[in-house]
Amino acid sequence: xxxxxxxxxxxxxxxxxxxxxxVLASMIGTATPAAAEQDTDSIGPSSADAAAVTxxxxxxxxxxxxxxxxxxxxxxxxxxxxxxxxxNLPNVGVVGPATGALLAARAPxxxxxxxxxxxxxxxxxxxxxxxxxxxxxSQRNSCVVRLQRDLNSTNPTYxxxxxxxxxxxxxxxxxxxxxxxxxxxxxxxxxxxxxxxxDQAEHASGSNTDAPDGSPQQTDEIPQGTGRYAALGDSFxxxxxxxxxxxxxxxxxxxxxxxxxxxxxxxxxxxTLGMPTDFVACSGAVLHDYWLPQSxxxxxxxxxxAVGPDTSLVTLSLGGNDIGFxxxxxxxxxxxxxxxxxxxxxxxxIEGATDRVSNVRAPMASVLRDIHERAPRARIxxxxxxxxxxxxxxxxxxxxFPGVSFQIKEMTRLNALATALNAxxxxxxxxxxDWVSFVSVENAFAGHDACVDSDRDRWINLMHxxxxxxxxxxxxxxxxxxxxxxxxxxxxxxxxxxxxxx
Numbered sequence: 082x083x084x085x086x087x088x089x090x091x092x093x094x095x096x097x098x099x100x101x102x103x104v105l106a107s108m109i110g111t112a113t114p115a116a117a118e119q120d121t122d123s124i125g126p127s128s129a130d131a132a133a134v135t136x137x138x139x140x141x142x143x144x145x146x147x148x149x150x151x152x153x154x155x156x157x158x159x160x161x162x163x164x165x166x167x168x169n170l171p172n173v174g175v176v177g178p179a180t181g182a183l184l185a186a187r188a189p190x191x192x193x194x195x196x197x198x199x200x201x202x203x204x205x206x207x208x209x210x211x212x213x214x215x216x217x218x219s220q221r222n223s224c225v226v227r228l229q230r231d232l233n234s235t236n237p238t239y240x241x242x243x244x245x246x247x248x249x250x251x252x253x254x255x256x257x258x259x260x261x262x263x264x265x266x267x268x269x270x271x272x273x274x275x276x277x278x279x280d281q282a283e284h285a286s287g288s289n290t291d292a293p294d295g296s297p298q299q300t301d302e303i304p305q306g307t308g309r310y311a312a313l314g315d316s317f318x319x320x321x322x323x324x325x326x327x328x329x330x331x332x333x334x335x336x337x338x339x340x341x342x343x344x345x346x347x348x349x350x351x352x353t354l355g356m357p358t359d360f361v362a363c364s365g366a367v368l369h370d371y372w373l374p375q376s377x378x379x380x381x382x383x384x385x386x387a388v389g390p391d392t393s394l395v396t397l398s399l400g401g402n403d404i405g406f407x408x409x410x411x412x413x414x415x416x417x418x419x420x421x422x423x424x425x426x427x428x429x430x431i432e433g434a435t436d437r438v439s440n441v442r443a444p445m446a447s448v449l450r451d452i453h454e455r456a457p458r459a460r461i462x463x464x465x466x467x468x469x470x471x472x473x474x475x476x477x478x479x480x481x482f483p484g485v486s487f488q489i490k491e492m493t494r495l496n497a498l499a500t501a502l503n504a505x506x507x508x509x510x511x512x513x514x515d516w517v518s519f520v521s522v523e524n525a526f527a528g529h530d531a532c533v534d535s536d537r538d539r540w541i542n543l544m545h546x547x548x549x550x551x552x553x554x555x556x557x558x559x560x561x562x563x564x565x566x567x568x569x570x571x572x573x574x575x576x577x578x579x580x581x582x583x
Contacts, residue, residue, distance in 0.1 A: 122177070122197050123197060124153065124197065125158075125175030125176065131152070133192075135151045137184060137196070138151075138157055138160075140184035140187040141184070163369065164184070166369075166372050170183070177198070178198030179198060182256075182267065182268075185198075185199030206269075206272050213227075216228055216269065217270075219247060219450070221246055221514075229241035229242065229251055234281070244453070249447070250455070251454065252268045259274060308356070308391050309358070309393065310356040310358045310393070310396075311358075311394070311456075311459075312351065312397075313384045315362065315364065315365065316363075316554065316558055317559065318362035319364050320340065320344055320346075321555055321558045322555035322556075323342045323344045339363035339364055339365075340554065345360070345564055346567035347360055349564070349565070354575075362397075363381050366399060367402045368448060369444070371383065371399065372385055384397075388456050388459070389455060393459050397448075398463070398465070400505075403441055404435075407557065410469060410495055411556040412427065413487070413495075414482060414556070428490060428494060431498055445509045446513065449513040460575070461516055462574055462581075464570075465502075465521050466503060467525050467559070468495075470530050471530050474489055474492040479532075480543065481544030507582070520581050520582075522567055526559075526563060529541075529562070529566075539560070540560050540566060541559055542555045542556055542557060
């Protein structure tokens with residue numbers, strides 16, 4: 082097993098990065114994209130133009146709360162930063178030319194004149210390369226293979242994989258190319274961008290490397306079971322709750338409690354398949370931590386950096402922490418203990434988490450697209466979450482605290498929360514493409530759930546003391562046997578895709 086990979090051979094695109102390394106150099110002569118984004122014409126917390134701020138909020142789909150459209154408050158800053166990270170823009174929290182150019186496509190048409198960098202008229206192009214349509218982000222088209230190859234020829238640091246998917250990294254490279262060559266910066270590939278790419282790529286390579294039929298030359302395939310394996314995810318993937326008795330977690334420090342266990346399903350899958358494994362799953366991870374280093378885990382890199390062209394298998398469980406899946410059962414048990422009353426319940430908290438399930442879809446889809454673009458030959462196995470309680474629970478199911486039990490209505494709702502979250506993640510996975518499979522573990526603990534009396538036969542940890550910093554987060558996470566059940570589901574899906582959702 083290989084722990085988090087150091088010194089990647091590929092690198093995230095740190096181009097002039099952005100949508101408009103663009104107008105920046107020529108129009109305002111700024112030295113860096115980050116500085117250009119914070120130019121005096123940018124839109125931020127000090128902006129007095131309420132209409133422009135509203136355009137930003139509409140483009141991002143932000144509900145600023147309190148009826149404060151037109152005020153660039155904390156929610157808007159957070160949404161701008163998230164948008165900038167997901168699009169490889171300078172993460173400055175204000176809207177300059179690069180961010181504004183991308184937002185213009187999402188905001189109402191009347192906002193085009195109010196957003197920095199969004200002054201270009203709509204394109205009238207009908208083609209990109211001869212015989213190819215205008216190429217746009219999220220398209221799958223054989224012409225994208227040529228686009229990525231030509232971009233790599235003009236600037237090898239783009240390091241695009243040569244697939245038919247126009248993903249986020251390809252869009253950033255297009256934006257950078259357009260900005261460097263004083264083309265309209267919109268991230269789309271029309272005739273002007275494609276024609277200039279052809280000229281520059283042919284000049285750089287000295288010849289056209291297409292096959293006789295115009296398709297790109299075939300690249301080497303990575304056979305199944307070879308290549309690298311990236312084990313991403315949150316505490317359900319890191320092995321939280323499944324260390325060997327008396328042993329500490331792998332590579333934990335005082336400031337980085339990722340709680341990675343040698344018994345985590347990802348480690349076991351890598352061992353079984355004999356694949357070098359980049360194990361970066363980390364307790365507490367949310368979908369945003371795929372893109373950025375996990376802020377409360379000092380030294381934990383972004384999980385994206387574990388995925389590259391030589392990756393042939395990726396597993397991940399993410400989304401649970403975004404809605405509070407892992408914590409809601411523990412909070413419920415602690416709350417019941419604090420109130421010392423059987424009638425005290427946490428139905429409202431559980432239903433609130435269920436209401437947030439739909440928030441997982443868009444960021445999960447972005448993560449899956451990016452993984453596929455970075456590792457085009459990889460199978461991606463998205464692992465769901467388990468139901469913790471039996472289908473027909475009794476009212477004698479202990480929380481782990483003596484004399485404190487869950488109510489039936491709490492357990493049925495917690496099970497329903499797992500089902501709703503899995504349904505959302507399954508839908509995103511199936512919509513992504515045939516390179517993604519959803520691994521169902523919803524019923525993996527049947528007969529071994531939280532209501533089983535025997536510690537040996539129960540595959541999920543009950544509530545640990547909230548005063549024990551090193552073990553409190555293990556509550557309601559899989560035991561070693563639970564992780565083994567996950568391992569078997571993942572390996573079964575890997576070997577027989579028809580079993581993935583059973």
